[in-house]
Amino acid sequence: MLYSDKVMDHFNNPRNVGVIDDADGVGEVGNPVCGDMMKITIKVDDDRISDVKFQTLGCGAAIATSSIVTEMARGMSLEEAVGITKREVADELGGLPPAKMHCSVLATDGLKKAVDDFLVSHGREPIAVGTISHDDPDFDPHAEEPEDACDIEAE
Numbered sequence: 001m002l003y004s005d006k007v008m009d010h011f012n013n014p015r016n017v018g019v020i021d022d023a024d025g026v027g028e029v030g031n032p033v034c035g036d037m038m039k040i041t042i043k044v045d046d047d048r049i050s051d052v053k054f055q056t057l058g059c060g061a062a063i064a065t066s067s068i069v070t071e072m073a074r075g076m077s078l079e080e081a082v083g084i085t086k087r088e089v090a091d092e093l094g095g096l097p098p099a100k101m102h103c104s105v106l107a108t109d110g111l112k113k114a115v116d117d118f119l120v121s122h123g124r125e126p127i128a129v130g131t132i133s134h135d136d137p138d139f140d141p142h143a144e145e146p147e148d149a150c151d152i153e154a155e
Contacts, residue, residue: 003060004094010064015071018053025121027113029106036062036103040070040110044118049073049081054110061100065107068092073111078119082112082128 003011023041030037036058043051052073054066069089073081089104090096096104112128119126 002097003064006068006092006094007061007064007096010067010093011060014054014063014067016053016067016074017055019055020051020053023114025114025116025118027110027115027117029110029113031102031106034058034102036106038062038066038106038110040066040107040114042073042111042114042118044078047078049076049078049115052111052114054107058106059100059103061096061103062106064093065089065096065103066110069104069107069111078115079127082115082131084108084111 019039020041020043022043024044025042027040027042028038037056038058039055041053042049052070054070056063056066069084072084072089072092076084086101086104086108089107090101093104112131116126116128
């Protein structure tokens, strides 16, 4: 499996590792099939993510996608953050092998859960409901994707 230099950089030098002790929102996701587990914590100021950290137990791609998602989300509005797609994560990393695209789904789902956790804890309506892949009982992160869905290649 070939990884881009950026994936390897984020795996070897992950950004924003840790937990925000007084987090405003927490998102935890996991995949029992591959064993990857992610926890994303966020701090929110004026509906913008002012700080974000992650803890990931998993493969190199899981760590890299967690790292890049935290970099992408910092400074975003809550709406922008829940709009980050697995394709954008893969693009930002210079590509992911098709077998590792599920890692970008885990990372975006963890962020979405953290945002919704913040909103619900403040008496507001969640905005990521229905967009979190791992909440769908029929979701299989390792299922074959359509041929054009994973045309991103690691260089």
